[in-house]
Structure formats: structure tokens, C-alpha cells
Amino acid sequence: MVTKLYFVRHADPNYDNHNDYERELSAKGLLDRHLVSDFLKDKPITAVFSSPYVRAVETIRPFAESRRLSIQVDDDFRERRITDQWIADFKSFSEQQWQDFSYKLEGGESLSEVQERNIRALERLLVDFAGQELVIGSHGTALSTIIHYFDPSFSYVDFEKIKGLMPWLVCLTFEGQHCLSIESINLFEKKTR
Template identity: 30%
Template structure:
């Protein structure tokens, strides 16, 4: 008896403004919206009983077309949010991210460490299995969150795989 969890990284989103905190209402681009629509046949084929998402708009917009097509609501869970890195968007964000991946216990300012994100992601996977036993759920979230969820589920992920993850991307784990 197991829960199949289909993790979906959001499609292409509008870039955050540099030097200011990112915001939850950052949407998908036109290309991202088209990509989200093109996911419908593939995600609907999983016959999910629930569609979950990060509350951040770009994640919701990625899975909403599938939820609409199969007659389900998108249910947002705050624990599916992207990594709360403590970093402001910057032109050299990759340097900071690479440092964090090399030192996953390190937290920037008041942000969470990647180790803390892995724990959060793992707890979310456990909650999904408890609330949707023997079912399939589609989950819209974010690249760093998905990478750390894969680690929590016993799969390999590293900075290079996270950095190379396409938008959108789909991964399947079983709990």
C-alpha cells in the first residue's frame, strides 16, 4: 500500500526583481502558461485524487489547468513553498546557492538551511501519504523544494541537478 506523489516544478515564471524580497504573487510568463496547459494530458493520465500546490502563484498556475480538466480543486499547503533561503534575488544568486548546497546546514540570515528544507519536504511527503493513502497526488512546487523532497525520499539530487532542472519538470516518488 503506497501513495504515488507526482512532483511538478512550476513552469517558466516572471523573474523576481533584483535586490528586493521575492513575492508570492509572481506569475508564470505566457510561455509558462502554455507549458502548464500542455502538461494536462500527461498529469491527468496519472488519475490523481488530489492536486496540491505551494501557495505561491507560479506553482498554482502550473497545476491549475490539470485540476480544472479533471474536476478537482487545487489545495494549497504552506509547507510546499519554495526554499525560504533568506537571500534577496540577485544577479549572483548561483554563487550563494552553490555555497548552500556545499554546506546544507548553513542558513543565510533568518532563512532556512537546505537541511531544514529537506526536513520540511520530508514531513510534507509523510503528510501526503497519511492523508492520501493508496492514491495518487499531483503536487505543484518549486525547483529547490523538489530537489530536497527527492533527497528526503531517498533519491539523489545535488546542486547541478537542481540547477539543470527544466521548467516545468515532473518527478514521481512513492511513499
Template identity: 35%
Template sequence: MTNLYFVRHAHSIYSADELNRPLSERGKADAGKVTELLKNECISVLISSPYKRAIQTIEGLADIIGVDIAIEEDFRERLLAENPVDDFEHAVAKVWEDDSFSWEGGESNMVAQKRGVRALEDVLERYEGKNIAIGTHGNIMVLMMNYFDKRFDYTFWKQLDMPDIYKLSFDNLRLSEVKRIWDRS
């Protein structure tokens, strides 16, 4: 079995600079909780989106287990649109209604999912039998989960916490179990 721990990044301070947007104070505190929850899971591989908020959410774990975080560009958040959208909720709902629809300059669900799943399958093959934590983002995480199980959809995405952690167990490339690890309490 290969176990992937998808870690949706903690709360961040909004800025238009997606790459360098840092965690907020609340996000930093929650990243500490992520570390506590995962430190005894025998994780030996850490991978993250290149976005600072995703890296910061798992870097405490990197310090504890003494492993560098590998950056995987394709675990970055889906590009919703070239420019900021007026109504984020509506914009996200629209792309989930039609897998091939994209806002101007953005990625459709189909395109973003293909990108994420290709990277995920590479990780599953390269690190077969290991426990891997992946620092990522809500939309791309759910799109990857949706590829393996359609119950992970827009409604599921809407109920995610920030941060959130899901353990996905794979037998080769077959998803066998999904378990939520995050507990806000």
C-alpha cells in the same frame, strides 16, 4: 503504492513578489503540456505551494479532473535569503555545500528539507494509495527527494527543466521508484 507527481512550476515572470509572481506566456503554454501529460494518470488529489506560479502550473489539471487544489504552505520554495542575492548560482551552491549554512534571513538546506519532508510525510499518510500531484518549486522539491535518496542533489537540481515532473512511488514512507515524466519535446 502511493504515487506523488512533483510538478516544478513553469517559467514565470520575475518579480520580487514571490507569492504573486505569475507564469510567463511560455510558462502558460508549458502548463498546458503538464495538464496533457498528467490527465490520464488517475490523479485524485492536487496540492500546491501557495505561490501563484505553482498553482497556475497545475490548475489546468484541476479543471479537467474536477478537484480543488489544496494549498500547503510548506511546499513553498525555500527562502534563500532575506534580500535578493547578487549571484543566485553561487548562493544556491553554497547552501548545498553545507546543509546547516544559511544566508542572512534565509533557510539552510536542513531547515527547508525538514519543513518539506514533514509536509510530505503527512500527505503520504493522509492519502495513502492515491495518486497525488504537488505543484512546487525546484529547490524544495529536490531537498525533499534528497531526504529519501542522496543522488538528488545540487547537480540534479541544476539540470531540472521549468516545468519538470517527477513521479515518486512510495510503499508507506519508503521511496521505491522515481521516474521522470516531463519531456520538453
């Protein structure tokens, strides 16, 4: 039984808001989120899930509303917790985390921990919604750790390539619990890689 999970990395956020949970979409993000709805409009989506973060929910809300589907929030799909402080040199921090999946700052999460809870949530969906097509509102790092779990060749170099791609869509296709394919979709190019 084939199950398709469409992970949607949120659209451009308002970086002036440093509250990770409450960071909303920017004006650009509010415009760009229609790319998600346009891509998904012909897909037989049966349920919509999301990280609890505002930017993830806001990105998929127009699509969910167009299908009259409620957005089911799953805290395990949230983005990584970095620390209580704003990180000025985010590039160096990210690179160090990708070099050592157990590296984390005080009060933060390692990529290994982020990956573990995101995969746990994904596996629940594969059991509860087997044979269906689902949408999940997600984040760049969280989604990258999911890809890395199924394709360990996905590295910091790949993460850097998608850094500015918001929204970004990745379709994971499963046969039971086995990942058959990972398709990265650049909604701005309107073509798949």
C-alpha cells in the same frame, strides 16, 4: 499499499516580479503548463495540492480544473526563503547551500529546513491519502531537497541540470512510507529517464 506522488515544478515564471509569493507565470509558462495536463490526463489522480506561491498554483490549475478538483494549498510545500534582498549571484549562493545544508542568509532558510518541512508535508499525504495518486505543485529547490532526502546522491550537479527545466515532473512511488522509486520526467522530451 502503493501511493504515487506527482510533484510538478512550476512552469517558467515572470522574473521581473521579485515578490516570491506573488511571482506569476510568464507568457511562456502559461503556454508550457499544458504539458503538465497532457501528461497527467490519463492518471487516476484523486487530489491536488500546492505550494501557496502563485507560479506553482497557476501551473497545475488547468489540470485541477479539468478534473474538477480543488487545489489544496499547504504552506509546508513552499519554496525556500532566501533573504529579504534579491541575490545577484544566485549560482554561488545555491552552490554554497548544497555544499552545506545548514547554510543560510539572514532571514532565510537552509536547505535542511526546506527539506524538513517539505518531507513533513509529504509524510502527511502518505498517511492521509494512502493508496492514491496525488499531484503537488512545487518548486525546483524544494523538490530537489525531497529527492535528496530519498536519494542522497542527488547533488548540486543534478540541481544544476534541472535549473532551466520548467515545468518538470517527478513521480515518487511509495509502499507505505518507503520510497520505492523516483522517476524524473522531462515533459519537453516526452520521455522518462
